[in-house]
Amino acid sequence: MKRVVFRSRWLPYALLAPQIAVTLIFFFWPALRAIESSFFIEDAFGFAREFVAFENYARLFADAGYLKSFRTTLIFGVGVTALAMSIALALAVAANRVLQATTLYRTLIIWPYAVAPALAGVIWFFLMNPSLGIVAYWLDLLGYDWNHYQNGDQALLMVIVAAAWKQISYNFLFFLAGLQSIPKSMMEAAAIDRAGPWRRFWTITFPLLSPTTFFLLVINFVYAFFETFALIHATTSGGPSDSTSILVFRVYQTGFVGQDYGSSAAQSVILMALVIGLTVIQFRYVERRVNY
Amino acid sequence: MATVDLEGLGKSYQGGVRAVEGVDLSIADGEFIVLVGPSGCGKSTILRMIAGLETVSDGEVRIGGAVVNRLEPGERDIAMVFQNYALYPHMSVRANMAYGLKNQGTPKDEIARRIAEAARTLQLEAYLDRKPRQLSGGQRQRVAMGRAIVRDPKAFLFDEPLSNLDAKLRSELRTEIKSLHRRLGATFIYVTHDQVEAMSLADRIVLMNGGRIEQIGTPMDLYARPASRFVAEFIGTPPMNILPAESPAGRALAAGARLPAGTEWLGVRPEALAPARTGGLTGQAGLIEALGADMLVHLIAEGHDHPVVLRLHGAAEVREGERLTVAPEPGSLRAFDGEGRALAAAKTFAKRLGAQPRAVSCGRPAT
Numbered sequence: 127m128k129r130v131v132f133r134s135r136w137l138p139y140a141l142l143a144p145q146i147a148v149t150l151i152f153f154f155w156p157a158l159r160a161i162e163s164s165f166f167i168e169d170a171f172g173f174a175r176e177f178v179a180f181e182n183y184a185r186l187f188a189d190a191g192y193l194k195s196f197r198t199t200l201i202f203g204v205g206v207t208a209l210a211m212s213i214a215l216a217l218a219v220a221a222n223r224v225l226q227a228t229t230l231y232r233t234l235i236i237w238p239y240a241v242a243p244a245l246a247g248v249i250w251f252f253l254m255n256p257s258l259g260i261v262a263y264w265l266d267l268l269g270y271d272w273n274h275y276q277n278g279d280q281a282l283l284m285v286i287v288a289a290a291w292k293q294i295s296y297n298f299l300f301f302l303a304g305l306q307s308i309p310k311s312m313m314e315a316a317a318i319d320r321a322g323p324w325r326r327f328w329t330i331t332f333p334l335l336s337p338t339t340f341f342l343l344v345i346n347f348v349y350a351f352f353e354t355f356a357l358i359h360a361t362t363s364g365g366p367s368d369s370t371s372i373l374v375f376r377v378y379q380t381g382f383v384g385q386d387y388g389s390s391a392a393q394s395v396i397l398m399a400l401v402i403g404l405t406v407i408q409f410r411y412v413e414r415r416v417n418y
Numbered sequence: 419m420a421t422v423d424l425e426g427l428g429k430s431y432q433g434g435v436r437a438v439e440g441v442d443l444s445i446a447d448g449e450f451i452v453l454v455g456p457s458g459c460g461k462s463t464i465l466r467m468i469a470g471l472e473t474v475s476d477g478e479v480r481i482g483g484a485v486v487n488r489l490e491p492g493e494r495d496i497a498m499v500f501q502n503y504a505l506y507p508h509m510s511v512r513a514n515m516a517y518g519l520k521n522q523g524t525p526k527d528e529i530a531r532r533i534a535e536a537a538r539t540l541q542l543e544a545y546l547d548r549k550p551r552q553l554s555g556g557q558r559q560r561v562a563m564g565r566a567i568v569r570d571p572k573a574f575l576f577d578e579p580l581s582n583l584d585a586k587l588r589s590e591l592r593t594e595i596k597s598l599h600r601r602l603g604a605t606f607i608y609v610t611h612d613q614v615e616a617m618s619l620a621d622r623i624v625l626m627n628g629g630r631i632e633q634i635g636t637p638m639d640l641y642a643r644p645a646s647r648f649v650a651e652f653i654g655t656p657p658m659n660i661l662p663a664e665s666p667a668g669r670a671l672a673a674g675a676r677l678p679a680g681t682e683w684l685g686v687r688p689e690a691l692a693p694a695r696t697g698g699l700t701g702q703a704g705l706i707e708a709l710g711a712d713m714l715v716h717l718i719a720e721g722h723d724h725p726v727v728l729r730l731h732g733a734a735e736v737r738e739g740e741r742l743t744v745a746p747e748p749g750s751l752r753a754f755d756g757e758g759r760a761l762a763a764a765k766t767f768a769k770r771l772g773a774q775p776r777a778v779s780c781g782r783p784a785t
Contacts, residue, residue: 311504314471319518319565320492329517333508 157398163391175388182392191368192376192393199351199372202286206354207346209290211339214297219327221298222305239295247357250288274362278369281362285370288361289354297342304338305331344408348401373397420482420572421447422468422605428476429463429629437463439629441477445573450599450606454616455626456652461609464626465575468607470494481572492521497566498575501582503558505550511561512546518569529568536564539601540594556587563598573605580615592618613653617641625649641687647758650685656714656727658685658752666721670699675751678761683754688714688729690750698745699726703736717742 132138164182168175186192221231238246253261254274262272274281308331316326332339355374358364364371364379371379374397381390422445429438438460445451453461466472468479470491479486486494497518505514512533519529537543540560550558559579566574576595580588596619599606610616616623617637625632625640625648633645644650650658661668663681671684674697689712691699701719712732716725728744730736753761 309502309504311500311502312506314469314491315498315500315504315565316506316517317471317491318469318496318498319569320521321517322492325521330506336508 160391160394160398163387164395165388167388178388182388183396186389186392186396194368195371195373195376198282198368198370199374202282202289202354202370202372203347203350205282205286206289206293206350207343209286210293210346211297211342213290214294214342215301215335217294218298218301218305219331221302235298236295238292241292242356243289243292243354244356244360246292247285247288247359247361250284250291251361254284274366276366278366281366281370285354285358285362289350289357292357293346293349297346300338300342301335304335308334340411341408344404348404351400352397420605421445421480422573422607423480423483424464424468424477425480426477427464427467427474427479429460429467429472430475437629438467441631443624443631443634445605445607448603448605450596450608450619450621451624452608452610452616452620452622453624453626454610454613454652455632457611459626460629461611461624461626462577465498465577465607465609468573469496469498469575495569495572496575497569497571497573498577499559499562499566499579501578503550503562503582505558505561505565507550510547510549511542511553511564514550514561515565515568518565532568532570533564536567539567539598540564555583556591559583559591560594563595567598567602571604573607574602576606576608576610578610579608580610580612588615595619614655617653625652627652643760644685644752645760647683647685647754647760650752650754650760654687656688656729658687659691659726660685660754661722661726663753667699667701667719667726668722670697670719671746672751673697673745678753680755681753681761682756683758685752685754686746686750688727690747691726691728691744692747693730694743694745696743698743700741700743701726703738703740703742706736706738708732715742717744 165177165179166175167178167182217235221235224231241249251259253259254272256262256273256275259272265272272280274284312330312334313326316330321329351372352374354372355378358370358372358375359378362370364375373393377390377393377397380386380393384390422443424441424443427438427441427443428436430436441460441464443451453464455461463472467474468481470486470489470493474487481494481496506517509517515533515536516529519532524532533546534543537546540563542557542560542564545553545557545561550561553561559582562579579595580591583591592615595606595608599619608615608619616625620637622634623637623640624634627648633640633649635643635645640649640653644653644658647660651660661671661684663669663672663677663684668684671686677684699717699719701717701722703715704718704725705716707714707716710732713730713734713736715728715730715736717728719726726744728742736742755761
């Protein structure tokens with residue numbers, strides 16, 4: 127760690143001030159306001175509010191719709207993470223074999239990451255559109271009836287694919303970097319030790335990638351839980367019949383559409399607790415468990 | 419254990435770069451062969467071709483008489499020790515050693531027996547349950563050797579295994595490798611850029627230069643009868659003194675000797691030069707390096723740019739600035755032609771010039 131010595135005592139604080147100010151005003155303040163609001167029931171126009179303690183929370187956990195949304199979010203999160211990570215890993219392993227082509231390959235594969243989530247959703251929305259989407263047409267040729275306007279499972283599958291597609295490039299970059307940090311001689315030693323390519327991957331490469339994998343696991347869950355709002359909003363709007371209404375979408379739905387600020391605030395506090403939980407896991411385990 | 423034969427072995431890369439060319443080498447069963455040469459001479463490439471880590475462009479690699487050009491590394495039944503150890507960092511020392519055996523389906527008790535034996539040989543018993551990162555560099559390289567031993571392979575390949583270690587450990591492990599070879603009696607092929615390692619370990623040295631073999635021979639062969647100027651200057655610290663035959667210094671050195679036709683360069687080992695009463699090369703003692711057992715004197719000879727280095731006994735009394743006359747010991751002068759090749763008649767011509775008998779023995783390998 128590099129130590130810097132400042133001549134004046136207030137200079138380090140002055141340099142940190144803008145960052146601290148941004149964090150306080152845009153993150154801590156709203157978070158505190160959300161926690162505060164979650165203890166009140168407010169009328170739709172914001173003229174009056176009543177302190178109700180934990181009633182908002184109690185109602186949420188009694189609401190079958192909210193509990194279903196938990197389940198949907200879990201399926202969505204696991205689906206997106208599994209899909210995005212496994213495809214990215216396969217692509218990274220392939221790219222790592224042909225080192226010469228890596229730069230071009232890497233450049234091309236990073237593009238989806240630059241696509242805005244809403245746009246990514248819309249692209250897939252069109253591809254899968256039952257009446258004019260090419261993928262839906264292919265599925266139809268295969269005799270499969272695709273209609274995500276009516277079939278909730280299909281709608282969920284579609285947003286999972288769209289959300290995963292966007293995250294693949296990010297995962298790919300990290301996996302590729304992880305793969306390239308594994309010394310070549312280690313794979314050669316394994317080859318001499320009579321391990322075939324498949325066994326080499328599972329006994330050497332995969333365990334050595336575990337820090338990267340764990341990091342990405344947390345990142346992908348956070349992404350799926352919290353950053354996919356625009357995607358859902360632009361494609362299914364949570365439908366049909368709430369089948370793609372993940373927690374973060376429900377916060378918006380309850381607060382901005384349903385005007386129930388108290389409940390919306392309570393939901394966002396629950397989400398916040400989830401994020402904090404994931405972050406704690408990440409810091410505790412990425413630092414310790416995964417160093418070999 | 420097996421013989422290893424290379425026949426017309428060559429390696430070329432895309433773009434026509436030829437890393438190795440026309441290498442013929444027959445390694446006997448149980449022989450300790452060291453491939454040595456400056457970096458980029460192709461020695462590691464040859465080793466990697468034997469291991470199957472590089473494809474063979476031309477020629478053949480035979481292990482135990484069978485051509486292995488097209489076999490995977492794992493099918494060649496060889497073991498390799500890498501410069502950076504290449505231990506599996508997430509496995510314990512025990513698991514590292516067991517990995518190759520597990521892959522070939524050796525029974526559990528047999529694996530345990532072999533690991534116990536290798537651990538005893540290499541004094542690793544106390545470390546079997548540690549991870550590689552908890553070991554020192556020397557211990558890691560021992561584990562890497564253990565991983566090779568347990569496999570009981572046809573040949574052991576070493577790719578600069580001691581380069582990452584400090585000088586003291588290097589000489590310790592050098593001795594260990596040598597005694598390991600004695601004990602196992604297996605075929606060892608060892609790559610290094612360090613001529614001291616080559617001299618102290620090898621049954622035979624293969625000296626490489628620019629992708630070709632410059633000379634094959636026992637360490638003493640290479641030291642005493644270098645086939646070329648390149649060998650003469652590569653082997654030995656300090657290297658052989660080389661002087662133009664037609665310069666005043668060269669003529670003084672060869673005074674009275676009949677040089678073979680075509681001699682352009684003269685070579686003489688530092689320890690083969692001894693103070694003489696008459697004749698020989700005269701100059702002024704420049705820099706003096708007292709190394710304890712012996713002493714290196716840089717002699718500034720008239721009519722020669724580079725100092726001529728002599729190795730004298732550590733107790734010799736020479737002061738800087740002193741005028742010295744030295745002459746080569748009988749039979750120690752080497753003659754090279756314009757291309758740097760040693761001339762056949764070189765060893766017979768030198769005649770005694772009244773050199774004094776010395777306490778220092780001639781032809782001792784460099785330190």
